[in-house]
Amino acid sequence: MKTKGALLWGLNEAWSVEEIELGDPIAGEVQIRMEAAGMCHSDHHIVTGATPMPSYPVMGGHEGSGVITKVGDGVVGLEVGDHVVLSFIPACGRCPSCASGQSNLCDLGAGLLSGQSISDGSYRIQARGENVIPMCLLGTFSPYMTVNQTQVVKIEKDIPFELAALVGCGVPTGWGSATHIADVKAGDSVAVIGIGGVGMSALQGAVASGARHVFAIDRCRGSVSRHSSSVPPTRMPRSKKRSCRSWRSPGARCARRRSSRSVR
Ligand SMILES: [Zn+2]
Ligand SMILES: [Zn+2]
Numbered sequence: 001m002k003t004k005g006a007l008l009w010g011l012n013e014a015w016s017v018e019e020i021e022l023g024d025p026i027a028g029e030v031q032i033r034m035e036a037a038g039m040c041h042s043d044h045h046i047v048t049g050a051t052p053m054p055s056y057p058v059m060g061g062h063e064g065s066g067v068i069t070k071v072g073d074g075v076v077g078l079e080v081g082d083h084v085v086l087s088f089i090p091a092c093g094r095c096p097s098c099a100s101g102q103s104n105l106c107d108l109g110a111g112l113l114s115g116q117s118i119s120d121g122s123y124r125i126q127a128r129g130e131n132v133i134p135m136c137l138l139g140t141f142s143p144y145m146t147v148n149q150t151q152v153v154k155i156e157k158d159i160p161f162e163l164a165a166l167v168g169c170g171v172p173t174g175w176g177s178a179t180h181i182a183d184v185k186a187g188d189s190v191a192v193i194g195i196g197g198v199g200m201s202a203l204q205g206a207v208a209s210g211a212r213h214v215f216a217i218d219r220c221r222g223s224v225s226r227h228s229s230s231v232p233p234t235r236m237p238r239s240k241k242r243s244c245r246s247w248r249s250p251g252a253r254c255a256r257r258r259s260s261r262s263v264r
């Protein structure tokens with residue numbers, strides 16, 4: 001089908017919204033009508049080259065949600081009309097990594113930036129007669145996308161699409177950096193540097209882990225004050241001029257362990 005996509009044709013070039021040719025789902029794939037997509041800083045990395053791509057054009061977007069419109073042969077557990085979130089790392093559920101609970105290391109992720117589909121190695125998108133590499137085999141910057149079922153997660157239909165999309169990258173990246181990587185424990189003091197989508201989620205992960213104090217540090221005052229309403233604070237500084245705010249978690253009062261950890 002013909003639709004549109006936001007493409008990059010080279011390093012440090014502007015995004016170009018133009019017509020693309022999108023393949024119908026083959027075995028193991030579904031087609032999705034996109035309802036929401038997030039712009040992650042990792043999308044900007046492919047503009048600057050911080051995330052090297054094998055070639056261009058590249059279609060951006062690895063965070064998104066939508067509704068399944070077509071289902072290919074052999075797809076299990078997904079049907080037309082399902083609301084879904086896209087995962088920028090596939091999870092087959094059967095490889096050694098998936099079987100041991102580490103689906104973030106799924107074997108199918110080896111070709112994540114190759115642009116070649118998991119299903120049969122073909123390119124599912126063309127523009128100006130050339131094969132297009134969809135970021136993380138997704139490419140959510142389009143009204144429609146065709147993707148392997150291992151990158152699709154079904155969700156309840158009452159979850160707003162714009163919130164669901166964020167769970168595809170920013171929320172688990174930030175939340176997990178506090179709860180898993182920094183391993184925040186009750187009573188810890190935590191500094192989160194940068195309060196964007198990832199930082200805000202790290203802040204919430206720290207609060208949920210029982211951190212005694214969470215320091216939100218950002219160069220942009222508006223960023224801190226804008227996000228502060230998402231976390232129920234028990235104590236906040238009165239000054240609105242500071243760009244560093246702190247929160248104390250209600251559950252931290254009984255904490256015995258105190259240490260400092262930082263989350264970037
Ligand atoms: Zn991302
Ligand atoms: Zn796997």
